[in-house]
Amino acid sequence: MGEYFFGLSEEQAILQDAARKFARSEILPRAAALDESADFPADLIRDAAKLGLQNLLMPGDLGGSELSSLAAVLVIEELAYACAGVTTSIVVNDLALLPILFGATPEQRKSFIEPIVSKQKLASFCLTEPGAGSDVAGMQSRLEKVDGGYTLNGAKQWITNGGKADQFTVFATLDPALKHKGICCVVVPSDAKGVSTGHHENKLGQRCSNTVSVHFENVFVPESALIGGEGSGFKLAMKTLDASRPMTAAIAVGIAQRAYDEAVAYAKERKQFGTPIAGFQAIQFMLADAITEIEAARLLTYRSSWVHDQGQRNSLESSMAKRFAADCAMKITTDAVQIFGGYGYTKEYPVEKLMRDAKLMQIYEGTSQIQRLVIARDILQ
Ligand code: CAA
Numbered sequence: 001m002g003e004y005f006f007g008l009s010e011e012q013a014i015l016q017d018a019a020r021k022f023a024r025s026e027i028l029p030r031a032a033a034l035d036e037s038a039d040f041p042a043d044l045i046r047d048a049a050k051l052g053l054q055n056l057l058m059p060g061d062l063g064g065s066e067l068s069s070l071a072a073v074l075v076i077e078e079l080a081y082a083c084a085g086v087t088t089s090i091v092v093n094d095l096a097l098l099p100i101l102f103g104a105t106p107e108q109r110k111s112f113i114e115p116i117v118s119k120q121k122l123a124s125f126c127l128t129e130p131g132a133g134s135d136v137a138g139m140q141s142r143l144e145k146v147d148g149g150y151t152l153n154g155a156k157q158w159i160t161n162g163g164k165a166d167q168f169t170v171f172a173t174l175d176p177a178l179k180h181k182g183i184c185c186v187v188v189p190s191d192a193k194g195v196s197t198g199h200h201e202n203k204l205g206q207r208c209s210n211t212v213s214v215h216f217e218n219v220f221v222p223e224s225a226l227i228g229g230e231g232s233g234f235k236l237a238m239k240t241l242d243a244s245r246p247m248t249a250a251i252a253v254g255i256a257q258r259a260y261d262e263a264v265a266y267a268k269e270r271k272q273f274g275t276p277i278a279g280f281q282a283i284q285f286m287l288a289d290a291i292t293e294i295e296a297a298r299l300l301t302y303r304s305s306w307v308h309d310q311g312q313r314n315s316l317e318s319s320m321a322k323r324f325a326a327d328c329a330m331k332i333t334t335d336a337v338q339i340f341g342g343y344g345y346t347k348e349y350p351v352e353k354l355m356r357d358a359k360l361m362q363i364y365e366g367t368s369q370i371q372r373l374v375i376a377r378d379i380l381q
Contacts, residue, residue, distance in 0.1 A: 008074070015071055019053055019078035027082035034085060034208040035353050038200065040164055041086045041208050048090050049120040053079065057094050057243070058101065062109060063118035069243065069305035073250035077298070080254025084357040085206035087251050092160040092209075094247065095365075096123035096169045098240040099185050103228025111224075112187045116167055124165040126156040126214055127237055133157075134370050136237060137180040141172035141216065149222040152188065155215050158364070162212040163197045165190050170216070171233045183233035187225045194219035205356030238315075243308055245318035245365055249301040252325035252361040253294060259329075259336035259354045260290045266340055266349075283339060290332045297325035316378040323371035326361035333358040 008016065027044055034041055048054045056072040058064020067075070072094075079087040093116065100112050116123050132138040141154025152172055156162075167189055173182040188195060198213035228236050264287060267278035277283050304317035333355040337344035344351045362368045 012071055012074055015067075016074045016078060018051065019075040020081075022048065022051055022053060023078045023082035027079065027086050031083035031086070032347070032350065032353065034083065036207075036347075038202065038207040040200075040210050041089060042164070044086055045090050045122070046120050048079070054090050054120075055093050055097065055117045056091075056247075058097055058113060058117050059109075062114040064113075069246055069308040070302060073246050073301055073305050076247050076250040077254040077257070077301075080251040081258045082254075083208075084251050084255050084354075084360070085208040087254070088206055088209040088360075089161060091244075091247055091251070092125065093117075093123050095160075095240065095244045096125040096165075096167070098243055099125075099169050099233075099236040100187065100227055102239050102243075103185060103232060103236045108187075108224070108227060112167065112227075121166040122161050122164050123167045123169060124159050124162045124214070125240070126159055126162070126168045126170040128157050128159070130155055130157045130213070134367060136171075137183070137234060138176075139171060139173055139183065140176055141170070142176075143172045143174055143184055143186065143221070145174075146220070149220060149225070150184075150186065152186065152194075152216045152219040152221050155213060157213050158201070158211055159197075159214045160364075161210050162214045163200055163210045168195070168214060169227075171237055172216075173233075174230060178231070180234035181231050183237070184230050185227040185233040185236045186221045187227060188216070188219060188221060192219050204359060205353070206360050241366060242313065242315050242318050245322040245371075246301055246305040246308065246314070248361065248365045249297065249304065249318070249321040249325040252322075252329040252358065253298050253301055255354055255358050255361065256290070256294050256297065256325070256329040256332040259333040259351055259358075260287070260294060262349070262351055262354070263287060263290070263336040263339045266343075277339070286335045286339060290335060293328045293332065297321070297328045300324050315374055319366070319371040319374040319378075322365065323368050323375070326358075326368055326371075329358040329361050330355075 052065045055064040056067045060066040129139050143150040170186050170188050175182045194217040196215045201211040267283050270277050300321040304314050304321040307314040307317045336351040
């Protein structure tokens with residue numbers, strides 16, 4: 001894929017178009033029903049995988065699409081335009097497999113990435129705990145050394161696709177007193193003895209993405225499933241989040257663009273005081289701000305991907321992109337509901353769903369406050 005210099009390469013444009021066609025014809029018509037039922041979109045995820053629209057960053061020799069981060073965010077924005085819940089369900093495979101890609105031996109990659117990707121299975125990223133969300137180093141899930149490996153005990157919370165996954169990438173500590181230096185990354189099959197999952201959370205938005213707790217009770221983890229050596233889990237998790245936050249930012253951009261498009265169409269059609277409301281400056285300024293902010297969020301997202309694609313650390317850029325895009329999506333979807341007025345507050349129109357979906361963007365993969373913390377540390381260090 002070529003670089004982004006304020007325009008897409010032909011290859012990027014073709015990929016974007018393919019993602020757009022799939023999103024608008026297959027996902028979008030089902031988004032409202034999936035929101036209402038909170039049913040898991042297993043068939044859409046499988047179809048996306050078959051088209052190469054899942055496992056975007058995974059290597060080609062392991063069955064992945066091997067896209068650059070920049071190409072991946074183009075795909076993800078298109079998917080999210082149709083439904084953020086479906087998109088989160090699709091994208092989380094990359095999140096779960098990235099620590100393995102970054103830290104594993106070639107044999108481990110073959111064992112833990114290829115079967116998931118080539119057989120269209122699902123994997124989940126198990127980092128957050130009931131008592132440790134923003135504070136990753138405060139996790140309590142324990143690994144205890146035993147003959148041939150470890151015993152894993154603990155609970156993970158808000159695990160996307162957790163109830164549907166075949167494999168978990170789990171972070172746990174050898175000793176909580178060691179803080180980040182004790183954390184390890186291990187791979188656990190979901191049917192291992194001692195693994196169980198909780199109920200699907202009844203969420204405000206992104207309702208069809210499966211969100212559960214995952215419990216590990218005396219689960220045996222062989223040494224061969226330890227990724228990257230003892231104590232390297234925290235940095236693997238941080239590196240993964242750096243790589244994945246541009247993709248999350250792209251979901252926010254997709255939501256915001258959809259809200260903007262819906263608001264423009266409605267403002268041109270809805271008449272008050274004998275004229276379309278798009279003629280009123282109060283509406284015009286909201287739309288002008290929205291499209292400016294969407295473009296800024298998109299450029300920050302592209303740049304955070306581009307820095308990653310140059311092989312450089314992009315913690316600063318990805319936190320800026322994720323923070324800005326998430327906050328924009330919240331504001332723009334809220335303004336879209338305002339433009340729709342009473343109609344926007346009902347499920348007859350898509351904007352209230354977009355507003356509910358947008359809220360999660362400010363919370364998962366690091367809250368907007370955590371992104372500011374990462375940015376502040378970077379600029380002040
Ligand atoms: N890359 C590489 N190394 C990094 C790093 C990075 N991005 N960030 C930190 N490190 C290193 C530091 O250099 C330091 O290394 P040394 O020990 O060698 O000095 C070490 O890691 C510890 O770093 P900090 O002191 O900065 O760690 P901290 O405990 O103060 O916290 C934090 C850092 C940034 C707040 C971190 O806890 C964090 O990112 N929290 C947010 C967690 C998050 O985003 N969770 C989302 C869960 S996933 C999800 O939501 C997905 C979903 O469901 C869809």
